[in-house]
Amino acid sequence: MNGGRPGVLRVGDRVVLSGVRHTVTGLAGTLVHLADERNRTSVVSLPDLLLQAKVESGPAPSLPRLPSARFHGLPAKAVEGASWWEPHIIEVLTGLPAGAPPGARPTDQYDPATRSLAEREAAKAAELIGSGHAGVSSGTVRRKRLRYQAQGVVGLVDGRADRARPSTGQTDSRVVDVLRRVLAAEKTVQGPSRTVEFFRWRVEQILESEFGPSVVPLPSRATFYRLFRKLSAGQHTTGSARTRRSLAGRPQGPFGQVTPVRPGELMQIDSTALDVLVRLDSGTPGRVDLTAVIDVATRTVTAAVLRPTTKSVDASLLLARTVTPEPMRPGWADALRMSRSVLPFVHLHGVDERLAHAAARPVIVPESMVCDHGMVFISDNFRSSCRWLGIDFQPGHLGTPTDKPHIERMIGTVGTQFLQYVSGYLGSSVERRGRDAAAQPLWSLPELQDLLDEWIVACWQNRPHDGLRDPVSPGRSFSPNEKYATLIQAAGYVPLALSGEDYIELLPAKWRAINAYGVKINHRVYDDAQLNGLRRQPSGVTNRKDLWEVHTDPYDVTRIWVRNHHQGGWITLFWKHLSTAPAPFGELLWNSAISELHDSGVTDPAENEIAEVVGKLLQRAHDGPPGASAEKTPPRRKRRRPNALGHPAVLDKSASHGRLPDEPTLDERETDQPDEDDFLADVVPLGIFDARKEAERRW
Template identity: 55%
Template sequence: MSGTAVLLADANGVVDTVRMAVLQSARDFKVIGRATNTPVPAVGSLEGLPAPAVEQARWWEKHVLEVLRGLRPDAPVGSRPRPEYDPAVVSLSGREQAKTAELQAEGFSVSVRTVRRHRRRYEAEGLVGLIDRRVDRRTPVSGRAETAVVEAMRAAIAEATDASSRTASFVLWRTEQLLAAGGHEVRLPSRRTLYRLFGKLAAGKHTTGSASTRRSLSNRPEGPFGQVTVSAPGEVMQVDSTPLDVLVVLDDGVVGRVELTGMIDVATRTVTAAVLRPTTKSVDASVLLARTVTPEPMRPAWVEALHMSRSVLPHQRLLSIDERLEHAAARPVIVPTTIVCDHGKVFISQNFRASCRFLGINFQPAHKGTPTDKPHIERMLESVATGFAQFAAGYTGANTERRGRKIEDGPLWSMLALQELLDEWIIASWQNRPHDGLRDPASPGRAFSPNEKYAMLIEAAGYVPVALSGQDYIELLPARWQAINAYGIRINHRTYDGRALNPWRGQPSGVQARKNRWEIHYDPYDVSRVWVRDHRGDQGWLCATWTHLHRAPAPFGELAWDHIRKGLPQATEAEIADAVNALLQRAHRGPPESSAAAALTRRDRRVAARTRAGTPAISPPLPQVDPDQDEADGEDTDPIAPVIPLGIFDAHEEAKKRW
């Protein structure tokens, strides 16, 4: 055969070519022989079966192969078939009869029908087909239960997907109700059998377990999971928010939880930004986007091992392209090309979409109720809870069942201090920890960290600096409209002032639609300064700093660097591990307390507070000083005044007095 042509040769060696369609349409065309292809034995299917049954199957295999091929598998090389099993002389039916007679002569009670059945099973299934069916009997998952009972129980389990978690007895009761409503007159099996049936049908569905896990499993798509192929940093990024399981002290002094909003790059698993807010708003998402395209500055309290110049990132090459990376920490700056988010009001708002359009980012909402469309950010938020939150003071646990007692009475971080610890943990731990999703296809045993993966992809994709100036960054910040008072501007009980505001104190802005107020932009995560748009002049933005910045430096205050550190060796794994360990210990201890406050117990503080509340706010009279007394004389020559005891208050006597 050659394509659609068949070459035919007669007894004299003459070759002729005939098309396949013509050959098969001939009346005298007939297939007079075919090759016997025995399937490859499924050796794995024999695992777990009784050894006698496997040996019996192998014994039958030798006899069946002699019937099919004329020789047993253990026959020596060059052996010829016995006359009664020669395929060239004896037909298949004759060989089966010869094998039957041979086995009967050896004392085995078999028939031609038995030999033929074993031969057919071996041709269809191989060695597995010779296993005794009674040994390898496979029953369905539902067992011997009637179909109506199985379908009713499946329907009851499906109803529990979005409902509250109940026990198995309720599902059994609901199964009976569905059978009665459907008009099925069946006899239910015993209670124990129904419980076994429920265990088989509800396996892996968390029907009586966690409701959130049950809903998550129901949203899992059927069939193989899809995967988005990315080959460059920023090609696909995902953003989401979730409550953080840590109690913090908010700006108003109230203890509460905050929400964590983060953004992750799918190609490198880099967390480009993660911020904490009491309640996530649309302006927070825009600020998150601005932080993604802005280098993370080094903080004074951070170790030098977290500097970008000491990391695996190509700092010197990137610094020659982007000068913003001179004093940056070891976290890549990635420009998003596509952002995937859910349908939360924060991310589908006009504010966030406008910021994406401003930066030329493709905005891609996920399908509703499908968290599997953004699995990387979901897993990242879970990793923050297990890798960072549980080490911080004030950890509450994932739910009330896992929550401890009197957590709010212990040392708690402020929101800004916890934000600084989170930023340090991302750079020290997350960016340097190998991830299972960042494995080399050619060497699956080698897992890379986000920083290492970013350095690899930069070689192929290159680096494009963000054309985002300081003015553009301020434009992305949230805005509010206020007046410029004599003392400056007050935002969230913080006063901001500066010399640039001197000409406009108490002056109208000229914007009638905003009642002559001034447009003020502020960074919710940087309390050090605000910016005021110069509506009257041409100076662009006027900067006003926090008046108490010198007394309480903000965690995100601008850093002053004295000199440029060059030629530093790369940070070793031991240095990074020590930095992470010190960070987690510092987060677990909580904020430091003064020695006097730490020495007092909770009861002592409560008694002291009540005592202060009950003390009259009347100052005692000052002692009289003789002006003629010699101040140089250190001895007290005045006689001691007599002590006048305080009289006992008598309500009846006081009532008789006339005022």
């Protein structure tokens, strides 16, 4: 190719080969497809073309580029204008309009062989003016052509439509800077939520203190509100303070990813108050705490316990429940057995025969445990339990719940998928809370614990989780039981259940002397014939003043365990007044009975007195609140009590609590009901109030 050889051979280039003008119509490897003026086609190899052909004009114009992503964010009017200009610029560059058929010849005024680029630009300007587009000059066409060659169709967009504008508009930069500082300080302090008007006042105060009064004008209220929305976007500044603190604690960089490959490699524990009322041991309604453990690899909830107030021993006992099988309960469906689930029951049962009567919840031994800095988890009791079980204790960062997101999410799911269906549900926040939640029929704490255990086995362990997707087939999600069965086949994981002695080791320890009457714990005496020969004897533990190590269960005071420092093992001692207690109970109810006796004037209550009060409390708890159902229980007689003025007033003490689960319905009660008149209250006549006589009375 002689003369001004283009750097690139493109479709549409015009060349002269053997004295005949051709147009390049296609390129296929080293073959060039040509078409002459009579629309006759031919194929020439590229080397022959480069040696024999002659370029008819200067360098071939650049073809239009594809629209960039910026093109799609422009206004529709600007995009329409660029699309209108594009075929005109193509005609100026190539001589042919866009979409011209093969073999078409350019008109004389746009023919690149006879017209220069400047002449073609002038011709296009004249054409557009003649068609009614005033104000178009050859300079305008030239600028459009240069921008089109450099940027493609995006270059034809009106520059005013694509002009970058500051996000803060025309507001004074000093106002913007002060508002940014105020928002940053509010985020750091994590104070209460405030309105936008407070921040407007605060910005005004800082501007006056730094630049003087009226030096920097404050924008109008509407402008300031728009500016505030732009600068505080995503910070939840005027919304919920809890959400704002959560967003402030979120890491600024990319989230890390820890992918455990076997059960128990990474587990998380947490405790929180539940939004539900239960019937406590004392018979009064109250909220309870949920403490739960989750395995990150399988999302298995290995243990979850409800307590009126979470203590360090609860966390330790939770570790014990994690490594022990979940037994089947009376009334549970047979489909909830481990032998009926997807878990490898045959393989696991060969290791531990106690799994024969276990529910479909895996037994997982923790390797590392992540927790927050709550007093329950950083206590010596919980730390020592982790050390004894060989668990790597890993407390998270202060104020960073994102260090244990899986257990946080699990507790939230308990509220949305379980608690809101439970009678006594309060709502997730104050604004979502209803009225008279205590008037609903409330479950007792053991009953709600059984319901929660059944829900975990039946629902949670068999529900597919979005975080348990197959990396090879992302469309498939696994349930915790399915993931557990998959991982133990790959990792060769065999859990060993906790023995009875191991369970006792996790209980809190006290150091007491063995007296002639036995061992005394909090006004309770425990004794057994196994203590014969050890009474009033030293234990041999000199650093504990020869006292004996005693382990207690704070939720079952019926027995204690004394370590036999002489012969090894444990000695089980039963409470002396166990036969007088109607049911097992814990320290919380025992302390409540002691407080009741103190309030009645008994400063040093005897053991049998406390046991008697406990029995009455348990009976009241079993009977439920008085007047459990306003609809199904006959109303009580109303008592008269003097009011503040000394006149008798009618006081209705019937409660509006719902019927307890074991309370008989109207159909189950005796059919010999008293007449309706027997339930009417006595009519109490009230005297007419005379202000003058009352003023003369001497009080």
